[in-house]
Amino acid sequence: MNDARINLLGLPLDKLQAFFLEIGEKPFRAQQVLKWMHHAGVDRFEDMTNLSKSLREKLAEIAEVRPPEVVSQLDSEDGTRKWAIRVDGGGLVETVFIPDGQRGTLCVSSQVGCSLDCSFCSTGKQGFQRDLSAAEIIGQVWLAMKSFDAFQSGKGRKVTNVVMMGMGEPLLNFDNVVDAMELMMEDLAYGISKRRVTLSTSGVVPMLDRLAEVSEVSLAVSLHAPNDELRNELVPINRKYPIDVLLKSARNYIDRQTDKKRVVTIEYTLIAGVNDQPEHARELVELLRDFPCKINLIPFNTFAQSDYERPSGNAVSRFWQVLVDAGFIVTVRTTRGDDIDAACGQLVGQVVDRTRRSERHRARQAEKEQEEQVIRWG
Numbered sequence: 001m002n003d004a005r006i007n008l009l010g011l012p013l014d015k016l017q018a019f020f021l022e023i024g025e026k027p028f029r030a031q032q033v034l035k036w037m038h039h040a041g042v043d044r045f046e047d048m049t050n051l052s053k054s055l056r057e058k059l060a061e062i063a064e065v066r067p068p069e070v071v072s073q074l075d076s077e078d079g080t081r082k083w084a085i086r087v088d089g090g091g092l093v094e095t096v097f098i099p100d101g102q103r104g105t106l107c108v109s110s111q112v113g114c115s116l117d118c119s120f121c122s123t124g125k126q127g128f129q130r131d132l133s134a135a136e137i138i139g140q141v142w143l144a145m146k147s148f149d150a151f152q153s154g155k156g157r158k159v160t161n162v163v164m165m166g167m168g169e170p171l172l173n174f175d176n177v178v179d180a181m182e183l184m185m186e187d188l189a190y191g192i193s194k195r196r197v198t199l200s201t202s203g204v205v206p207m208l209d210r211l212a213e214v215s216e217v218s219l220a221v222s223l224h225a226p227n228d229e230l231r232n233e234l235v236p237i238n239r240k241y242p243i244d245v246l247l248k249s250a251r252n253y254i255d256r257q258t259d260k261k262r263v264v265t266i267e268y269t270l271i272a273g274v275n276d277q278p279e280h281a282r283e284l285v286e287l288l289r290d291f292p293c294k295i296n297l298i299p300f301n302t303f304a305q306s307d308y309e310r311p312s313g314n315a316v317s318r319f320w321q322v323l324v325d326a327g328f329i330v331t332v333r334t335t336r337g338d339d340i341d342a343a344c345g346q347l348v349g350q351v352v353d354r355t356r357r358s359e360r361h362r363a364r365q366a367e368k369e370q371e372e373q374v375i376r377w378g
């Protein structure tokens with residue numbers, strides 16, 4: 001592989017047009033090549049038959065269409081599919097596809113590891129290695145479509161929604177994430193509506209303010225605590241950008257949207273005995289009383305290096321009830337893909353011992369059945 005070649009997979013329309021101009025070609029070539037890459041799933045210039053032979057040869061010399069390398073693919077009993085992807089330099093990241101009726105949500109990673117070290121997150125525990133390139137980010141959508149044979153044939157399962165909720169803090173890899181999200185929404189690429197592309201952040205406020213100027217994707221804020229004292233402990237970046245500053249920035253984000261009906265999704269990971277008590281729920285009600293949001297409760301997913309525990313179904317249900325009684329729209333995230341370590345916060349980019357995994361899965365199944373009796377899942 002010639003490292004000097006530019007990977008066209010990660011270039012949004014304007015940058016691809018600039019590339020063609022630079023090599024002395026007409027900018028409309030960008031439209032053609034975008035469609036080949038992202039509509040047809042073609043990664044060889046020789047197959048791009050509406051380009052002249054000489055242009056195809058020229059492109060093959062200076063450019064490439066290179067999706068990330070898949071090192072493993074696991075299928076869960078519930079239809080969730082997870083890929084481990086090796087990126088240049090040796091790091092591993094994970095991508096998860098979660099089918100739900102007609103909907104197919106892809107959970108995409110933005111960094112190898114994460115520097116923000118939230119106390120309940122396995123990605124945080126592994127530290128930060130590097131940012132993913134735009135090609136590596138959009139490449140995750142590309143390879144999911146490919147794996148389901150959904151390009152062109154239109155027969156396979158499609159990615160209808162994308163959530164930037166895999167490994168990493170997307171706002172700390174701003175430019176590449178913005179380019180990749182542009183491609184997700186671009187009609188000549190994946191054409192997913194801005195409402196169905198969601199960026200989740202733990203609260204990098206200056207970058208969120210910048211995002212408000214350039215993007216209209218849906219916003220999820222990882223709150224996890226109703227006061228600064230507790231949030232400082234769970235989400236260390238809160239010491240820099242406390243809750244009131246974060247909520248102000250999030251409100252500004254949606255106020256700037258052209259579509260005035262939008263709300264922020266507040267994510268709240270429930271950890272047994274830490275932030276899952278009724279008084280926390282009541283404090284959350286006060287905090288969010290006038291804030292345009294819906295709330296997504298995520299029962300903590302366990303992983304090896306953590307002492308935290310998942311709350312009981314009853315505790316989740318109690319917490320949920322307080323919020324619902326106060327008039328909030330609240331969903332509880334169903335755990336998906338737990339048998340393949342694909343649930344939120346379990347993405348670590350390593351191949352996990354299968355025996356341990358299946359033992360844990362059996363235990364989780366029993367737990368889950370119990371929970372489902374008491375909770376109306378969102």
Ligand code: SAH
Binds near residue numbers: 167201222299
């Ligand atoms: N860095 C971004 C996006 C990736 S994390 C963010 O923090 O928002 C995606 C979601 O999974 C976040 O809401 C995060 O708090 C949650 N999460 C992380 N670890 C978890 C765990 N062990 N159990 C449940 N949810 C977890």
Ligand code: SF4
Binds near residue numbers: 114115123125169
């Ligand atoms: Fe990073 Fe998000 Fe994990 Fe926090 S929860 S360590 S911001 S990936």
